[in-house]
Amino acid sequence: MSKRTVVPFGPQHPVLPEPVHLDLVLEDETVVNAIPRIGYVHRGLEKLVEKRDYTQFVYVTERICGICSFGHSLGYSECVEKLMGIEITDRAAYLRVIFHELSRMHSHLLWLGLLADGFGFEALFMHAWRLRETVLDIFEEVTGGRVIFSACDVGGFRQEVSNETLAGIVAKLERLRDEYRTIAKTLLEDSSVKSRMVGVGHISTDKALELSMVGPFARASNVATDERLNGIGAYGDLAAFEPVLSDGGDCYARCDVRVREVLQSIDIISELVDKIPDGEVMVPVKGSPEDGAQAMTTLEQPRGQAFYYSKGNGTKNLARMRVRTPTSQNIAGMVAALSNVELADVPMVILTIDPCISCTER
Amino acid sequence: MIRFQPNAFEAVELDALFETVADLRQREYRFVQICATTLEDSCELLYTFIAPDAIDGCLTGLVVNVPDGASVPSITELYPAAFVFENETHDLFGIDIYGINLDFQGEFYKVSPKFPMNPRAAEQRPADEGKEADHE
Numbered sequence: 001m002s003k004r005t006v007v008p009f010g011p012q013h014p015v016l017p018e019p020v021h022l023d024l025v026l027e028d029e030t031v032v033n034a035i036p037r038i039g040y041v042h043r044g045l046e047k048l049v050e051k052r053d054y055t056q057f058v059y060v061t062e063r064i065c066g067i068c069s070f071g072h073s074l075g076y077s078e079c080v081e082k083l084m085g086i087e088i089t090d091r092a093a094y095l096r097v098i099f100h101e102l103s104r105m106h107s108h109l110l111w112l113g114l115l116a117d118g119f120g121f122e123a124l125f126m127h128a129w130r131l132r133e134t135v136l137d138i139f140e141e142v143t144g145g146r147v148i149f150s151a152c153d154v155g156g157f158r159q160e161v162s163n164e165t166l167a168g169i170v171a172k173l174e175r176l177r178d179e180y181r182t183i184a185k186t187l188l189e190d191s192s193v194k195s196r197m198v199g200v201g202h203i204s205t206d207k208a209l210e211l212s213m214v215g216p217f218a219r220a221s222n223v224a225t226d227e228r229l230n231g232i233g234a235y236g237d238l239a240a241f242e243p244v245l246s247d248g249g250d251c252y253a254r255c256d257v258r259v260r261e262v263l264q265s266i267d268i269i270s271e272l273v274d275k276i277p278d279g280e281v282m283v284p285v286k287g288s289p290e291d292g293a294q295a296m297t298t299l300e301q302p303r304g305q306a307f308y309y310s311k312g313n314g315t316k317n318l319a320r321m322r323v324r325t326p327t328s329q330n331i332a333g334m335v336a337a338l339s340n341v342e343l344a345d346v347p348m349v350i351l352t353i354d355p356c357i358s359c360t361e362r
Numbered sequence: 363m364i365r366f367q368p369n370a371f372e373a374v375e376l377d378a379l380f381e382t383v384a385d386l387r388q389r390e391y392r393f394v395q396i397c398a399t400t401l402e403d404s405c406e407l408l409y410t411f412i413a414p415d416a417i418d419g420c421l422t423g424l425v426v427n428v429p430d431g432a433s434v435p436s437i438t439e440l441y442p443a444a445f446v447f448e449n450e451t452h453d454l455f456g457i458d459i460y461g462i463n464l465d466f467q468g469e470f471y472k473v474s475p476k477f478p479m480n481p482r483a484a485e486q487r488p489a490d491e492g493k494e495a496d497h498e
Contacts, residue, residue: 035464037466037470038470038471039453039470039471039472039473040472042471042472042473044473044478044479046479047478047479078366078367081365081366082365082366082367082369087365088365090363093363093365209392210442211442211443212392212393212394212441212442212443212444213443225392227419229417229419230364230367230417230418230419231364231418232364232365232366232367232419233363233364233365234363236363236364237363294369294371294423295366295369296367296369296410296421296423297366297367297421298367298394298412298419298421305394307394307395307410309397309408309410311399319399320397320399322395322397322408324394324395324397324447328395328446328447329394329395329443329446331443331446332442332443332445332446333443
């Protein structure tokens with residue numbers, strides 16, 4: 001039997017923008033076990049509901065994560081609206097989905113750049129982030145903010161976005177689509193990329209189900225899980241929606257799924273801009289959640305299913321607010337994907353899972 | 363347009379928790395999360411699952427009341443991914459959960475105040491000495 005060695009990985013490591021620690025148990029160069037450790041920057045944001053009322057707390061949820069900021073404010077708002085029985089307008093529901101899909105594009109393009117940077121493909125890294133700027137510019141033009149833009153609120157969408165502006169967004173995305181296809185092809189057809197990723201960090205469909213994996217991580221193992229399938233809000237008005245799947249289960253499949261999801265988001269935005277109804281974007285919100293009322297919602301964030309729970313106590317402050325982020329759910333899957341890979345492949349496995357520790361340390 | 367995701371809450375006795383979750387596992391429900399809430403004289407755990415055939419995304423919530431000092435069985439034997447939430451529930455709320463497949467013995471989160479989401483547990487178990495001693 002080979003001698004076992006424990007190699008600490010993180011909390012500071014070039015492929016980790018945020019702190020997470022892994023004890024990698026090695027036999028020679030092969031990882032036989034990985035023990036995760038988080039909690040280095042836990043912020044206790046859920047406890048802040050005791051200090052901030054339910055309308056103020058939407059600003060806190062936006063700050064759970066800088067990448068999926070809009071999604072967290074959307075998930076929280078939907079949860080509180082369900083708690084209080086607030087029905088938003090159709091136009092607001094469409095705008096929310098349009099901006100949520102833009103956020104997904106921004107997140108996936110950021111991930112693509114980090115992945116390329118991780119294996120030294122600097123030109124691809126710069127092109128991915130250049131295209132991401134298009135999305136950030138749209139955010140800035142419409143809302144004034146580039147990452148945290150406070151557009152979503154309990155009761156709807158904070159500002160009207162004209163149909164002309166929306167048409168302009170679609171035109172920009174159509175131009176982006178062509179450029180994006182070129183760099184995506186470069187990534188997915190490059191022989192050195194394939195040699196680093198095909199067959200590495202494999203998770204079977206059964207294993208993905210057993211480990212309750214979510215998001216692109218699960219879909220790359222051919223698990224058809226995607227909260228957008230529920231058809232809540234404007235997603236229900238799409239002519240058709242099929243999750244992007246791959247049966248590869250390895251690092252390459254995870255890249256393939258995310259790459260195709262960017263194009264899917266452009267399609268969703270284009271369709272919804274064509275269909276968006278006229279009308280108000282906010283409804284008045286009055287009163288407080290009833291004592292003992294509770295609500296649960298889920299949302300497909302860029303990294304997968306996020307869960308939101310709120311409970312009222314008859315005051316403006318919620319008794320409890322819970323956010324379960326996709327990375328929390330995927331930690332078990334990440335540990336499994338790291339088993340039996342070479343030590344040199346560990347960064348690649350982690351990058352293709354795209355963990356967001358900031359979300360997890362809410 | 364569908365506005366709200368359907369929810370189904372069900373109260374479950376602590377003694378029947380593992381059996382109830384095992385039944386859901388048998389029916390291929392997917393695990394979503396565990397959430398603890400501090401009440402006046404106890405804690406409440408919410409276990410959330412989603413049915414494999416839930417086309418509308420209906421979420422099933424099992425609500426379990428946990429008296430102070432009671433121990434809760436781990437469900438990681440059924441859903442391995444639950445270890446994250448069970449360790450979190452212990453570290454933030456001071457609820458003892460036994461049988462976790464990867465038990466960090468109170469060191470999953472590096473929090474400076476003990477059990478910050480449950481002041482009552484922090485008063486009753488200031489050092490959580492047993493667990494720390496075992497870990498050492």
